Amino acid sequence: MWNTNNASQLMETRYPIIQAGMAGGVTTPELAATVSNSGALGTIGAGYMTPEVLEKAVIQVKDRTDQSFGVNLFIPETPPIMAEEVEKANIILKPFHEELGVEAAEVKPPTRGNFEKQVELVLQHGIKVCSFTFGVPSKQLIHELKKNNTLVIGTATTVEEACINEEQGVDIVVAQGSEAGGHRGTFVNEFDKAMIGTMSLVPQIVDHVRIPVIAAGGIMDGRGVLASLSLGAQGVQMGTAFVTTKESGAKKQHKDAIMQTNEAETVMTSSFSGKPARGINNQFIRKMRKYENELPAYPIQNSLTKVIRSEAAKQNRSEYMSLWSGQSPRLSRDISAEELIESIVTHVNHSLHNIKQL
Amino acid sequence: MWNTNNASQLMETRYPIIQAGMAGGVTTPELAATVSNSGALGTIGAGYMTPEVLEKAVIQVKDRTDQSFGVNLFIPETPPIMAEEVEKANIILKPFHEELGVEAAEVKPPTRGNFEKQVELVLQHGIKVCSFTFGVPSKQLIHELKKNNTLVIGTATTVEEACINEEQGVDIVVAQGSEAGGHRGTFVNEFDKAMIGTMSLVPQIVDHVRIPVIAAGGIMDGRGVLASLSLGAQGVQMGTAFVTTKESGAKKQHKDAIMQTNEAETVMTSSFSGKPARGINNQFIRKMRKYENELPAYPIQNSLTKVIRSEAAKQNRSEYMSLWSGQSPRLSRDISAEELIESIVTHVNHSLHNIKQL
Numbered sequence: 001m002w003n004t005n006n007a008s009q010l011m012e013t014r015y016p017i018i019q020a021g022m023a024g025g026v027t028t029p030e031l032a033a034t035v036s037n038s039g040a041l042g043t044i045g046a047g048y049m050t051p052e053v054l055e056k057a058v059i060q061v062k063d064r065t066d067q068s069f070g071v072n073l074f075i076p077e078t079p080p081i082m083a084e085e086v087e088k089a090n091i092i093l094k095p096f097h098e099e100l101g102v103e104a105a106e107v108k109p110p111t112r113g114n115f116e117k118q119v120e121l122v123l124q125h126g127i128k129v130c131s132f133t134f135g136v137p138s139k140q141l142i143h144e145l146k147k148n149n150t151l152v153i154g155t156a157t158t159v160e161e162a163c164i165n166e167e168q169g170v171d172i173v174v175a176q177g178s179e180a181g182g183h184r185g186t187f188v189n190e191f192d193k194a195m196i197g198t199m200s201l202v203p204q205i206v207d208h209v210r211i212p213v214i215a216a217g218g219i220m221d222g223r224g225v226l227a228s229l230s231l232g233a234q235g236v237q238m239g240t241a242f243v244t245t246k247e248s249g250a251k252k253q254h255k256d257a258i259m260q261t262n263e264a265e266t267v268m269t270s271s272f273s274g275k276p277a278r279g280i281n282n283q284f285i286r287k288m289r290k291y292e293n294e295l296p297a298y299p300i301q302n303s304l305t306k307v308i309r310s311e312a313a314k315q316n317r318s319e320y321m322s323l324w325s326g327q328s329p330r331l332s333r334d335i336s337a338e339e340l341i342e343s344i345v346t347h348v349n350h351s352l353h354n355i356k357q358l
Numbered sequence: 359m360w361n362t363n364n365a366s367q368l369m370e371t372r373y374p375i376i377q378a379g380m381a382g383g384v385t386t387p388e389l390a391a392t393v394s395n396s397g398a399l400g401t402i403g404a405g406y407m408t409p410e411v412l413e414k415a416v417i418q419v420k421d422r423t424d425q426s427f428g429v430n431l432f433i434p435e436t437p438p439i440m441a442e443e444v445e446k447a448n449i450i451l452k453p454f455h456e457e458l459g460v461e462a463a464e465v466k467p468p469t470r471g472n473f474e475k476q477v478e479l480v481l482q483h484g485i486k487v488c489s490f491t492f493g494v495p496s497k498q499l500i501h502e503l504k505k506n507n508t509l510v511i512g513t514a515t516t517v518e519e520a521c522i523n524e525e526q527g528v529d530i531v532v533a534q535g536s537e538a539g540g541h542r543g544t545f546v547n548e549f550d551k552a553m554i555g556t557m558s559l560v561p562q563i564v565d566h567v568r569i570p571v572i573a574a575g576g577i578m579d580g581r582g583v584l585a586s587l588s589l590g591a592q593g594v595q596m597g598t599a600f601v602t603t604k605e606s607g608a609k610k611q612h613k614d615a616i617m618q619t620n621e622a623e624t625v626m627t628s629s630f631s632g633k634p635a636r637g638i639n640n641q642f643i644r645k646m647r648k649y650e651n652e653l654p655a656y657p658i659q660n661s662l663t664k665v666i667r668s669e670a671a672k673q674n675r676s677e678y679m680s681l682w683s684g685q686s687p688r689l690s691r692d693i694s695a696e697e698l699i700e701s702i703v704t705h706v707n708h709s710l711h712n713i714k715q716l
Contacts, residue, residue, distance in 0.1 A: 158622050159688065178536065179555035193622040197537035197555035199585060200576035200685035204621050207688065218558035226588035227557060230709070231581050263562050264516050264551040327558035330517065330565065351588070355713045 002348060007172055007212040007234035010151055011129055012068040014039030015345060016235025017225065018153075018174070018214060019242045019337070021072020021131055022182060022324070023047035029057050031247040031337055033064030038341040041129060042067075047074040048302075051117040058125050068128040070153070075135030075187070076115040079297040081107060089304055092291050096284065096320055100311045107303040123148050131155070131174070133185040134275070142169040153214070155185035157194040162205040162213070164188060174237050175205045177217025181240045181266070181326035183277040191276045195268075199231070206232035220331035222347025240326040245337040253318040261329045272309065272322045274301030280329075283319035284308075360706060365530055365570040365592035368509055369487055370426040372397030373703060374593025375583065376511075376532070376572060377600045377695070379430020379489055380540060380682070381405035387415050389605040389695055391422030396699040399487060400425075405432040406660075409475040416483050426486040428511070433493030433545070434473040437655040439465060447662055450649050454642065454678055458669045465661040481506050489513070489532070491543040492633070500527040511572070513543035515552040520563040520571070522546060532595050533563045535575025539598045539624070539684035541635040549634045553626075557589070564590035578689035580705025598684040603695040611676035619687045630667070630680045632659030638687075641677035642666075 008016040017040035021027060024045070032042030044061060046054045054071070061069055090097075090104040097104055119141065122130050130145055131153035137145075145152050146169070153172045154165035165173045176185050177198025186194040196204075198217040206213050215228035216237040228236045243250045244258050257280050267281045271288035275298035279285070288295075295301045305322075312320035333340065366374040375398035379385060382403070390400030402419060404412045412429070419427055448455075448462040455462055477499065480488050488503055489511035495503075503510050504527070511530045512523035523531045534543050535556025544552040554562075556575040564571050573586035574595040586594045601608045602616050615638050625639045629646035633656035637643070646653075653659045663680075670678035691698065 159620065160622070177555055177557060179558040189622050193625075196621045196685050197535055197576050198557040199535060199555065199582060200537040200621055203579070203581050204686060204688045218555050221561070223561050223589050224557060227585035230584035230588050262517065263554045263558055264518070264547050267551075327554050328562060330562045352713055352716070355710055356716075358710070358714075 002229055002352065005212070005234045007214060010171060010212065011041050013041045015341070016214070017041065017341065017344065018070070018235065018237040019043050020216065020237050020239035021045040021047070021070065022239050022243065023072075023074070025249045026243055028247060028249040029060035029064060031242065031245065031249065032069050033061045034247045034337045035242070035341065036061075036065045036067035036069045038338045039345070040341050041070055043070040043072050043129075043131065046071050046118055049118070050114065051121055054118055055121055058121065058127065070129035070131050071118075071122050071127050072131045072133065073115060073118050073122075075132055075137065076110065076112045077134065077298060078110045078112060079300060081109045081300060082296070085296045086300065086304065088294065089296050089301065092288070092295075093304060093308065096308045100308060100315060100317065100320065102307050102311045105304050105307045107300055110299050122150060126150075129153060133183070135187040136165055136168045136170065139168055156205060157184055157186045157201070158189045158196065159204050159208045161186070161188050161194070162209050166209045166211050170211065172212045172214060173205070173209060174214045174216050175201045175233065177201045177215070179218030179327040180216055181278050182324040183273065183275055202228065202231040202233050218326055218328045220328045222344045222351070225344055225348055226351055240328065240332060241340060242337060243325070244332045244334055245340055246335070247337045251313045251321065253313065253316060253321060254323050255334070257318055257323045258325045258329045258332045259334060261325065263327050263330060266325050266327055266329070270301075271295065272302065272305050274298035277322070277324060278326060280323040280325050282321070282323060360587055360710065363570070363592045365572060368529060368570065369399050371399045373699065374572070375399065375699065375702065376428070376593065376595040377401050378574065378595050378597035379403040379405070379428065380597050380601065381430075381432070383607045384601055386605060386607040387418035387422060389600065389603065389607065390419045390427050392605045392695040393600070393699065394419075394423045394425035394427045396696045397703070398699050399428055401428040401430050401487075401489065404429050404476055407476070408472065409479055412476055413479055416479065416485065428487035428489050429476075429480050429485050430489045430491065431473065431476050431480075433490055433495065434468065434470045435492065435656060436468045436470060437658060439467045439658060440654070443654045444658065444662065446652065447654050447659065450646070450653075451662060451666065454666045458666060458673060458675065458678065460665050460669045463662050463665045465658055468657050480508060484508075487511060491541070493545040494523055494526045494528065497526055514563065515542055515544045515559070516547045516554065517562050517566045519544070519546050519552070520567050524567045524569050528569065530570045530572060531563070531567060532572045532574050533559045533591065535559045535573070537576030537685040538574055539636050540682040541631065541633055560586065560589040560591050576684055576686045578686045580702045580709070583702055583706055584709055598686065598690060599698060600695060601683070602690045602692055603698055604693070605695045609671045609679065611671065611674060611679060612681050613692070615676055615681045616683045616687045616690045617692060619683065621685050621688060624683050624685055624687070628659075629653065630660065630663050632656035635680070635682060636684060638681040638683050640679070640681060642679075
């Protein structure tokens with residue numbers, strides 16, 4: 001059957017469906033646990049979590065499910081802080097600070113420390129799956145995770161990046177097409193060059209690696225799952241489809257924006273974090289467009305805009321929030337994660353049944 | 359069966375596969391006829407053809423096949439010629455003229471005359487299928503074509519454009535995803551906003567129109583066909599996959615460039631024609647990038663660069679040629695159009711057979 005392939009066996013899930021590790025509060029323990037209890041792979045989006053917050057989330061998920069689940073981590077980037085650059089960015093951001101009545105943020109130099117503690121927790125708690133984006137873990141780290149029986153999933157946005165994942169020893173690679181919402185996982189190619197549509201990216205990666213490939217980008221329902229399997233992927237990763245579910249921790253404004261927008265209203269922006277990401281176009285993105293090439297690098301810019309994003313949510317000012325979304329918002333639904341997965345499984349089984357009747 | 363759906367019945371083909379109507383000499387009568395004789399829909403890319411050239415092509419295709427085939431036309435755009443703008447463009451193009459030893463081109467104001475004569479020929483020769491891009495024909499023209507038993511196929515790059523096609527009375531709509539090579543068919547939305555990946559675009563259009571939807575963009579083989587059908591499309595349109603076939607009239611440099619490039623090397627450019635199109639990055643595109651917003655509109659810029667493109671081909675200077683390609687060049691093959699279609703049909707039938715055995 002479609003659901004008992006290599007990828008689902010490796011992940012120890014009933015279905016080869018991954019709930020993407022969206023950072024920033026979307027992946028509540030309720031969401032990850034519900035997804036895993038429904039037969040897919042729930043994921044804690046731990047990218048921005050402190051070790052304390054991550055450990056609490058892990059314990060809460062474990063309390064709610066005995067099924068396999070994952071933790072998603074960001075390969076750390078540690079650019080130096082340039083005082084002048086930060087000062088300039090805060091001048092650019094000043095109108096938003098004033099509008100919202102907040103002070104400019106102060107930033108500390110990014111370090112690898114948090115990542116290392118996150119990894120320790122993954123090892124310590126015997127997490128079944130650890131997925132990575134923004135790069136590939138070192139061979140040594142991958143070795144340690146595997147020794148611990150943790151499955152390692154990487155992210156690629158080009159064939160070259162998929163091959164690097166395989167060479168490093170990653171078990172499964174997610175092919176992130178240009179339709180995908182949120183941050184690009186690009187780490188070798190230039191961001192602009194690595195905007196390959198899912199229909200093109202998946203079969204080209206499948207032809208160049210031996211490890212299982214998971215399709216991501218624009219997939220929202222059973223049709224997208226069947227299409228991905230047709231392209232040679234062994235499963236799918238879905239982000240936006242889970243953002244609007246009842247269990248998601250996304251802000252109401254974010255959920256509403258996805259439910260109300262259309263396929264032509266998302267854009268790429270690096271203004272929120274310093275790294276290109278796809279979200280629904282709004283005033284913040286439009287006003288920051290002309291400064292995009294002058295902003296501090298990720299994750300410094302991310303730290304600088306955090307106060308704006310969270311205060312905007314409090315004040316119900318979605319024009320200043322990061323409203324991440326892929327290119328299929330018309331397919332989003334206000335249902336539970338369990339219903340979403342059930343409807344996908346029903347569609348896929350029904351379609352396969354129909355083919356058998358031909 | 360997968361191939362006896364509404365779209366293939368309407369097109370009167372064995373398989374719901376369309377060879378895209380690529381203009382500029384790619385779609386030789388041999389190519390269109392071979393495709394139609396192999397059970398798919400061959401198409402004469404007549405966009406830039408004079409009535410004489412089109413009529414000759416139609417007669418040559420009819421000599422080679424009694425199967426259904428199509429003619430693809432461009433909805434005409436007639437911007438006024440601004441002498442200063444043209445003069446400026448020719449100054450920008452001067453280094454290329456000098457490099458190739460050619461004179462600057464003179465341009466006449468674009469008119470609707472050629473299009474009207476093309477349409478007359480379609481009616482006169484009882485062409486089975488007439489497809490359009492760069493806009494939607496008038497209701498009156500669609501009515502005339504239908505009265506003549508000519509099936510009308512339109513192009514859309516967003517849900518809104520697909521709905522307009524349906525409202526106008528178009529029989530089938532091609533959903534052109536952002537992976538597609540060559541020119542964008544965008545005619546209502548801004549070009550930048552209408553870059554929707556095929557995985558996202560197809561199901562969203564399928565949900566909003568009742569007419570059959572044909573998927574296009576990144577589709578090169580049986581995997582792409584199965585994926586498109588899974589997304590709810592009734593068939594596919596493939597361009598790049600046919601460019602490298604033996605029967606294609608594409609220049610050798612163009613075929614070689616597609617066979618040798620990879621998914622991260624195509625870019626969008628409007629420098630060749632004044633209208634955004636996807637092609638393999640080269641020196642012309644790179645050098646013209648900074649002038650893109652100052653160039654004359656399509657089709658004026660297209661007329662201005664024609665001498666450069668054709669002379670470059672003669673001198674084997676592919677760095678100045680328009681090397682249109684979609685985002686799946688790694689899947690291109692140096693085979694005959696018949697072999698390409700056979701391999702697709704074999705893959706699809708084999709996959710469906712395998713599902714039945716599960």
